[in-house]
Amino acid sequence: MEHYSDEQLLDLFHNSDNPNYAFNLLIKKYQEKVYWHVRRLVIDHEDTNDIVQDVFVKAWKNLDRFRAESGLFTWLYRIATNEALTFLNSKKRRFFIPWHDVENTLTQKLETDAHFSGNEIQKKLQKAILSLPEKQRIVFNMRYYDELKYEEMSQILDTSEGALKASYHHAVKKVEDYVKNH
Amino acid sequence: MHNDDINKELRDLAPGLEKLKGDNPFQVPAGYFETLPESINNRIHSTSSSKKGAFGFFTLPRLAIITTAVLLLAFAGYFFYLQMPAETYLTEAEQELYDDHLAWYSNYQTDAYYDILMDNGFDTEFSELVFEEDDVLEYLLSYTGYYLDFPPDAADDIW
Numbered sequence: 001m002e003h004y005s006d007e008q009l010l011d012l013f014h015n016s017d018n019p020n021y022a023f024n025l026l027i028k029k030y031q032e033k034v035y036w037h038v039r040r041l042v043i044d045h046e047d048t049n050d051i052v053q054d055v056f057v058k059a060w061k062n063l064d065r066f067r068a069e070s071g072l073f074t075w076l077y078r079i080a081t082n083e084a085l086t087f088l089n090s091k092k093r094r095f096f097i098p099w100h101d102v103e104n105t106l107t108q109k110l111e112t113d114a115h116f117s118g119n120e121i122q123k124k125l126q127k128a129i130l131s132l133p134e135k136q137r138i139v140f141n142m143r144y145y146d147e148l149k150y151e152e153m154s155q156i157l158d159t160s161e162g163a164l165k166a167s168y169h170h171a172v173k174k175v176e177d178y179v180k181n182h
Numbered sequence: 183m184h185n186d187d188i189n190k191e192l193r194d195l196a197p198g199l200e201k202l203k204g205d206n207p208f209q210v211p212a213g214y215f216e217t218l219p220e221s222i223n224n225r226i227h228s229t230s231s232s233k234k235g236a237f238g239f240f241t242l243p244r245l246a247i248i249t250t251a252v253l254l255l256a257f258a259g260y261f262f263y264l265q266m267p268a269e270t271y272l273t274e275a276e277q278e279l280y281d282d283h284l285a286w287y288s289n290y291q292t293d294a295y296y297d298i299l300m301d302n303g304f305d306t307e308f309s310e311l312v313f314e315e316d317d318v319l320e321y322l323l324s325y326t327g328y329y330l331d332f333p334p335d336a337a338d339d340i341w
Contacts, residue, residue: 020223
């Protein structure tokens with residue numbers, strides 16, 4: 001499936017008689033990347049599943065207007081990040097709770113999640129990441145797990161590369177301290 | 183090469199974290215990614231069909247709100263209309279009668295003539311005079327006797 005470039009997929013979507021087929025290929029190409037990006041932010045599998053489906057529904061609705069100024073992958077990441085943040089913010093608003101309580105809730109989910117198989121040190125690493133401020137957490141995940149370039153992150157998050165670099169360095173230091181001291 | 187840069191950066195910052203990097207502690211239910219495209223397609227189709235059922239912008243709650251607002255405005259307008267004083271423009275026959283009476287009045291009862299002009303403005307043409315409906319009736323009833331006794335034609339005869 002990976003042998004289709006973004007340009008080929010878009011061309012197939014716009015110019016073939018069966019855009020559903022092209023979109024299906026797009027889903028198969030990016031579903032895992034989008035899923036893991038969202039999962040690391042919201043932790044719970046069911047929530048992630050819901051968000052990922054919403055991400056692709058939005059992509060389907062807007063793909064005919066997508067002009068490829070940014071990469072398809074960058075565009076999908078941006079939608080996914082926004083959807084995940086909207087989900088977390090809606091939780092805060094719905095229950096009138098501050099961020100650190102959302103962090104506690106996510107940490108508790110980590111403890112009880114049937115789909116988490118990490119050992120103690122992995123659990124500690126995830127708790128350390130959850131202790132980061134929201135934006136730093138996104139930056140850390142994008143660089144540490146998704147291995148995105150600062151340039152790509154800059155396009156997704158609308159933030160300068162310098163600011164992202166500083167944010168990542170702070171985050172790495174904080175996570176390291178947490179893992180060492182807890 | 184790109185990954186090497188990222189790993190080197192991490193190694194320089196926090197070598198301990200680099201060692202933890204390879205493992206993904208999260209799991210998904212068996213066969214999840216095989217069924218995900220179908221779930222997404224189902225959601226896409228259910229979203230578009232529910233959208234059609236809700237008339238696009240006019241979703242059911244919006245439709246209810248808009249209908250209620252329109253009904254309230256209609257009722258408010260109706261009651262406002264009932265509260266308004268009834269005004270009428272004279273018919274051609276009434277206008278003719280008025281003109282005759284005013285002509286007669288201007289000759290015989292100047293004060294009353296000026297009262298009518300004061301109410302409507304001195305530069306108002308007769309054809310544009312607006313009268314309260316009740317005033318018209320009152321006027322016609324009050325002066326029927328005069329009219330019978332001294333019709334405008336009679337006034338002409340007098341002069």
